[in-house]
Amino acid sequence: MPDIAAATYSCSVARTVEVVGERWTMLILREAFLGVRRFDAMRRDLGIARTILSDRLGKLVEHGILERRRYQERPERFEYRLTARGRDLYPIVVTLMRWGDEHLAPGGEAPVELVHVPCGHRTRPILVCDACGQPIGARDVRPEPGPGLAKAA
Numbered sequence: 001m002p003d004i005a006a007a008t009y010s011c012s013v014a015r016t017v018e019v020v021g022e023r024w025t026m027l028i029l030r031e032a033f034l035g036v037r038r039f040d041a042m043r044r045d046l047g048i049a050r051t052i053l054s055d056r057l058g059k060l061v062e063h064g065i066l067e068r069r070r071y072q073e074r075p076e077r078f079e080y081r082l083t084a085r086g087r088d089l090y091p092i093v094v095t096l097m098r099w100g101d102e103h104l105a106p107g108g109e110a111p112v113e114l115v116h117v118p119c120g121h122r123t124r125p126i127l128v129c130d131a132c133g134q135p136i137g138a139r140d141v142r143p144e145p146g147p148g149l150a151k152a153a
Contacts, residue, residue: 010149019063020089024048024056029093032066032086037079065089094125 020026024046031042043053057080060066065086068078094114101110116123127136134140 012148019059020065020092022056024052025060026093026096028053028056028060029065029086029089030097032080032082033090033093037081038071039078039080042080060086091125091127095127098124 020029027046027048028042031045036042036045039053039057042048042057043050046053057066057068061068061080063085064083066080067083068080071077071079097112102108105111113122114125115121128134129136
């Protein structure tokens, strides 16, 4: 019988899903990438219960994905800003959005389009090889053991 805990520890996907894989968490991240920083605005936009939002924001702060910054003294109020670690999740959010646009959007119509600010064109970001710049699909790569596998065992 395989050791599930060891298998999870050695799997980067499982570790990541443990932190950000819950529905509300991904929607909170979407809001953060759209520039929404304040609790009440997130709550309004998402239609989420106060307790759930508070819990999810706390976990994102605990994992260093968001940071809590005071923006008002009296009454004391905070906003939530993406950290560098949080901004690194952008490709995941965009990939989920793109998949949803292609496979779930009514009539195939994307509700939001992305514009690449430097060139001004609409874009559909793709995954590319960091060595050669070619697009990467599921059939274009193969997994090989990395240095972290031996450490996890």
